Amino acid sequence: MARKVRVFIENAPQHVILKSIDNITLFKEEQDYMVFLEILKELSLNHDMDIHSYILMPRYFEFLATPKHADALSKYMQSLGRKYVGYFNKKYNRTGTLWEGRYKASLIEDKNYLFEVMKYIEQQVHVDYAYSSVGKNLFGKADSIVTQNELYKKLGYTDEKRLEQYSQFFYSGVNNAKKEFITSSLEKQLVTGSVDFIKNLQQLVGMTLISKERGRPKKEDEEKRKKMYKNLVVLDKEQHKDLKISPIENLFFAKQSAFIPVLANEVALVGAAFPVVFTSGENTSLVSLVSLGGESLAINADGKWITSYVPSYLRKYPFSLASTKENPNQKVILIDAESSLFSKSKGKQLFKKDGEKSETLAHAINFLTLHENQAVVTSNVAKVITDSGILEEREISVGEGDEKKVLVNGFKVVDRDKLNALSDDILADWVRKGIISLIDAHLKSLDNIQALFNIAHQRQS
Numbered sequence: 471m472a473r474k475v476r477v478f479i480e481n482a483p484q485h486v487i488l489k490s491i492d493n494i495t496l497f498k499e500e501q502d503y504m505v506f507l508e509i510l511k512e513l514s515l516n517h518d519m520d521i522h523s524y525i526l527m528p529r530y531f532e533f534l535a536t537p538k539h540a541d542a543l544s545k546y547m548q549s550l551g552r553k554y555v556g557y558f559n560k561k562y563n564r565t566g567t568l569w570e571g572r573y574k575a576s577l578i579e580d581k582n583y584l585f586e587v588m589k590y591i592e593q594q595v596h597v598d599y600a601y602s603s604v605g606k607n608l609f610g611k612a613d614s615i616v617t618q619n620e621l622y623k624k625l626g627y628t629d630e631k632r633l634e635q636y637s638q639f640f641y642s643g644v645n646n647a648k649k650e651f652i653t654s655s656l657e658k659q660l661v662t663g664s665v666d667f668i669k670n671l672q673q674l675v676g677m678t679l680i681s682k683e684r685g686r687p688k689k690e691d692e693e694k695r696k697k698m699y700k701n702l703v704v705l706d707k708e709q710h711k712d713l714k715i716s717p718i719e720n721l722f723f724a725k726q727s728a729f730i731p732v733l734a735n736e737v738a739l740v741g742a743a744f745p746v747v748f749t750s751g752e753n754t755s756l757v758s759l760v761s762l763g764g765e766s767l768a769i770n771a772d773g774k775w776i777t778s779y780v781p782s783y784l785r786k787y788p789f790s791l792a793s794t795k796e797n798p799n800q801k802v803i804l805i806d807a808e809s810s811l812f813s814k815s816k817g818k819q820l821f822k823k824d825g826e827k828s829e830t831l832a833h834a835i836n837f838l839t840l841h842e843n844q845a846v847v848t849s850n851v852a853k854v855i856t857d858s859g860i861l862e863e864r865e866i867s868v869g870e871g872d873e874k875k876v877l878v879n880g881f882k883v884v885d886r887d888k889l890n891a892l893s894d895d896i897l898a899d900w901v902r903k904g905i906i907s908l909i910d911a912h913l914k915s916l917d918n919i920q921a922l923f924n925i926a927h928q929r930q931s
Contacts, residue, residue, distance in 0.1 A: 493810040520617035526601035579663025595771035714817035720773025728761035741915030
């Protein structure tokens, strides 16, 4: 495949990302982060490029910078990649590259998108995160890697005024359309800017620099992005004979999920930290509410679940079970074909050389079976509660009247008055079956709706 032609304009910032190959963890210890930062400091002095914003994540490095000449960025990235790979391979006794391929870059229209991209980069983590530029740009902490852009300097006549102005922008609401555009432009290595800016640039360089898909993503693409399982396929011992799987190290695959399915025997455990509610529509199920309309609040910047108990639905990923059309009682194993946990070069084999399932796959199937059995129990309990008529639609919103904004809807909760109005015989039966205990845990968990607001506030402060 031909390399993407990179566009350079003097004094125009570039949004850049460099990802690890096969989802390798780039920074296994704090020392790794520190070595990488030292390399950045060294290169910032030796190359003609100013870094305005950056973030080090376990599997990628992303930054916003202004190269001072056409080949400054490529030379910088070559030096960076070579130096860190040398350090990493020596320390961990490995060979080969760490990088997925060449870095991706998007030229930025600074007038309209400089601060949008800075915010995009720095809001990926909590403001206390040590391995990013947020401390410098938001709080004025010392950071020799960062050189502030001229537009940042024009935010005020003093450091305090500039920090105040950037802080107001940083904590302002998220423009999802712009966020999607920035993501798409970087992934496709197109220009991030206004339509007029891009059209003028196209005339200047004689190239197509705008995607025909620019703007709001297609509905099906947006829905796919929010789903945990992106592309479920039947596991086949011939087609997938060489497939390997790595252990789950983070839960980024569930970062866009607002609801996480919960089993009946997990309600008290999950509900201790997050609201557990019933889904609306047909086939009511139990789910944990972990979002207020944006990304999951239950997953932190490192991709970890923020409490000790992780729902089994997440732990069974990237596997699943489904019934065949011919025989509903016959189950087939599914895998998410787009999961980064699968690889042909890294991890444990799913199948032995003779085609039989490996110990790793056997363990996964056993866990799936146990989960499926509990899912049937959960479905039956949810149906009993639904059929009793004690559930009521609810939503989470802020403001009133014309200012009202619905954050989350599409779920139900038990109405206490309707529960208490049930006959003694039904209540006694539910006590014996453990349904009342489940309902008690569900109702108690609703107190954690406020906890979601608290978490959201902490991540923005």
